[in-house]
Amino acid sequence: MSETTPDAPGPEATGTEVEVPLDPAAQAQQLGTRSGMWGRAGTGDTSGYGGITRALEMPGLAQRPLGGWFDAIVDRLDALVPGWGTGRILVYRDELTLFVRREALLEVARALRDDAQLRFEMCPSVSGVHYPGSIGEELHAVYHLLSVTHNRRIRLEVTCTDADPHIPSIVSVYPHADWHERETWDMFGIQFDGHPSLTRILMPDDWNGHPQRKDYPLGGVPVEYKGAVVPPPDERRKY
């Protein structure tokens, strides 16, 4: 079952003939590796496939032309904010993801909001993701923008490292990103520079650590039932 996931290669097979990009940031994001046939190490796998090691990478790395209105967005951004991106653009499941240089984030956000051809009035969601396996870009802040005028959605991603978890705040452009950035700080420890009051929002004020980072344990105790012991959820088998 593990090898026959529905459309396992995914759309990275289409239009993603990468010709040795110059900027490493323009390459596909590496999530880590998966080994063995069943995604699980240390089993008595005698099938001969136990030695397989596959690199996991974020699919959808796209080259121009991107198709549809995606090109118009990128062209306009190129004109308004030269050098805005890291060179990595993903098109996956009809969604456009733009990787923005963090120094340029504020300028990009302002252009996306103010320019009549772009006009993304709203930033409905900011979310963080922690990829400990992606060396050099462990923390991602993911911004989902909505244009009511043009009825479009795009996604911006900005990365930073565990050692330097700083990303400029976009509250001055999108005031409603206030609580979302606070939540992302609370849960992932990304510091949004320039935020008016970057305090914890969901966890208690005196909490230590950032719970949704991958190195933060879920907690839980083993449960015994009729002699068998069920380990806590984060210590169970992973596939």
Place this chain on the structure above:
Amino acid sequence: MTASEQINDTPNPGVNDPYGADPSGAADAVYLSQGGDWDEIAHAQAERGDEVIVVNMGPQHPSTHGVLRLILEMDGETVVSIRPGIGFLHTGIEKNMEHRTWTQGVTFCTRMDYVAPLFNEVAYCLGVEKLLDITDRVPERASVLRVLVMELNRIASHLVAIGTGGMEIGALTVMTIAFREREMILDFLEALSGLRMNHAYVRPGGVAVDLHEGGLDQLRELIKWLEKHLPEYATLCNENPIFKGRMEGISYVDLPTATALAMTGPPLRATGLPHDLRKSQPYCGYETYDFEVQTWNTCDAYGRFRIRLNETWESLKIVRQCLERLEKTTGQPVMVEDAKIALPAQLTVGPDGQGNSNEHIKHIMGESMEALIHHFKLVTEGFRVPVGQVYAAVESPKGELGVHLVSDGGTKPYRAHFRDPGFHHLQAVPVMCEGAMMSDVVVAVASLDPVLGGVDR
């Protein structure tokens, strides 16, 4: 006020207890609960020449829709500043989902916004289906059932919003009749899914179980009941002078403000903008249903109330269309064909109300080795979802409910983030309330209709 600010602002080296006393002894004024001379206190307050007092509202307050804490600075009856404090109901749903299979995630996310649980489920499942690239393969009957339960749930949620909102301004009858209708809807959903709330009915690939026996008749009865009783709210409230007096012009948010605050749902539509994801970015086949987007032009709490009331009628219109489609699609599948994804593969009504289909058990236990393997792998491991990330959004009764899902190719979500409209809208409370009366705060919060289970997740 100043004492509490000092505790927060001045670092106290060596003292780790943020709630402990300030060791420097610096305190502005201390009022103890065991009493004192009221004259002295009033006199001291008058000497300060500062009329502002701090009022803490919640987290246990009946009119805060759950455990919402509001910290108000009051000058007499006027709100000088207001700060919402949330997080009292944070249960780590998103973190927990990372340690359960994609199917089990439904039972977690349904518990977020517990007044509109089916929207959480649909948003999540649409996201998973997008990652699996099976959006087009979800059977038609499953989509119809999703739309049906969502629209019934929308009516129930709006009734709670109207009812509790009415109760908070003193109109208890509105609440008692709203909960009566809601209970009828929950009865139907219980008969359908087995649970009054937190149904876990919508699953990746379809829905858990087909319409129950006699379900169509029960639905017809329900529609009849709602048609009879929904007009009562309009008669009771629409022109009620007290209702209007408490709501008209209160918590004013016009279109520029709503855009700056990225409001969605009834608060945005009350500014006159017909933005509804069911129309602008349809999902589950909403483009094939006939309904109108309800707007109002008063930008106030009364407009939001009227929009909710009108939307219950639009939802009922959609429910009637679902009924017709369910009649036509009787017997069709409600779960995607792919046996590697479809869980539960078969359910039927047993003596205890629900259970596994005997036919299915016979098939997997006695007839087909492959079916048994699929079933075993699905239950123990779950299904794999290709690497990638998606964002899916639905129009919940409160506004845009978005879900951001990341998969690393395993059988569990790598990250699941929910954008709850209540969480987003509570940011607007200071804009809506500062400069208003304290009694308007209650109306303003009720007009946003936040559910703290969704806000804190």
